[in-house]
Amino acid sequence: MEVPDTPENTESCICGGCPTYIVGDKLLYCSVGKSDLELEQKGCICTDCALWPEYDLSKEYYCTEGKAE
Numbered sequence: 634m635e636v637p638d639t640p641e642n643t644e645s646c647i648c649g650g651c652p653t654y655i656v657g658d659k660l661l662y663c664s665v666g667k668s669d670l671e672l673e674q675k676g677c678i679c680t681d682c683a684l685w686p687e688y689d690l691s692k693e694y695y696c697t698e699g700k701a702e
C-alpha cells in the first residue's frame with residue numbers, strides 16, 4: 634500500500650534509530666523513495682514501525698530498494 638507523505642507519518646518514522654541510517658538523511662523512505670546517499674545495509678527496523686502494519690507493508694530496506702507500492 635502506498636504511504637502518504639505527511640508530517641504525521643514522518644513523525645512516526647523510526648529510521649533515525651536504525652543502524653543503516655545516516656544522520657541528516659531524509660526520512661519516510663517507504664513513501665518518498667530511496668536515499669540519495671550510498672547506504673550500506675546493516676539491518677532494517679521497519680517491521681517495528683507503527684506504519685508497517687498501518688499501511689500493510691511487507692518489505693524492508695525502503696531506503697535502498699525504493700518506496701512501498
Ligand code: SF4
Pocket residue numbers: 642645646647648660661662663664678679680682683684685690695696
Ligand atoms: S516503515 Fe520504515 S521507512 Fe517507513 S516510516 Fe517506518 S521506519 Fe520509516
Ligand code: SF4
Pocket residue numbers: 647648649651652653654662676677678679693694695696697
Ligand atoms: S528503511 Fe529500513 S533499513 Fe532503511 S533506514 Fe529505515 S529502518 Fe533502516
